[in-house]
Amino acid sequence: MGLLSKLFGRKNKIESQIHHHYQPPEKLCATVELKSPYLLAFDLPAEGVKYKISDFEPGIYKIPLESIIKASDSEQSSGIDVIDVDTGVIYFIDADFEENFRKFETQLFEETGDSYVMTENPENYSDNVGIKFDCLMAPGIGSGYDFVGDGTYKLDVSKITTNSCRTKLTN
Numbered sequence: 084m085g086l087l088s089k090l091f092g093r094k095n096k097i098e099s100q101i102h103h104h105y106q107p108p109e110k111l112c113a114t115v116e117l118k119s120p121y122l123l124a125f126d127l128p129a130e131g132v133k134y135k136i137s138d139f140e141p142g143i144y145k146i147p148l149e150s151i152i153k154a155s156d157s158e159q160s161s162g163i164d165v166i167d168v169d170t171g172v173i174y175f176i177d178a179d180f181e182e183n184f185r186k187f188e189t190q191l192f193e194e195t196g197d198s199y200v201m202t203e204n205p206e207n208y209s210d211n212v213g214i215k216f217d218c219l220m221a222p223g224i225g226s227g228y229d230f231v232g233d234g235t236y237k238l239d240v241s242k243i244t245t246n247s248c249r250t251k252l253t254n
Contacts, residue, residue: 112145112219114146116143116177117139118214119139119177120136121133121134121179123178124166126168126173129166132166135240136243143215145246146175146217146243149228149229150238150243151230151236154234159235168221171220172221187208187212
């Protein structure tokens with residue numbers, strides 16, 4: 084066996100280990116209440132991106148994990164309408180409630196030193212913000228999703244629904 088055979092054999096072994104240890108994400112979609120047609124997607128403390136929901140009606144919306152897609156190189160370079168992720172988490176909220184969210188997050192951080200507790204059970208903090216918000220955590224490399232962690236992403240708004248999440252799990 085030559086050097087190339089050994090390298091390819093090692094690569095296949097590593098890929099096999101990655102897929103073997105892969106754990107499916109705990110949450111496949113975020114559930115938010117929208118009173119306005121503008122959904123804000125962001126990672127703390129970044130500004131985020133406002134997405135307009137077409138044919139909007141106030142209510143509960145589902146943002147599936149598969150709707151978060153990797154931004155292209157040109158999109159990343161422009162910095163326009165991309166979500167910069169530095170913590171592996173993307174928050175979703177009605178854009179009209181951004182100020183409430185950020186004030187509460189700052190207060191929580193000042194009181195506890197850890198505002199990321201909101202990622203575990205966002206529904207416990209909705210009353211403090213004034214509306215139901217949610218977040219999605221990156222499932223990591225080998226998950227089959229574009230959203231694997233820190234990086235630059237965008238949201239495919241066409242996949243947002245008022246129905247239950249339709250997601251695909253692929254490895």
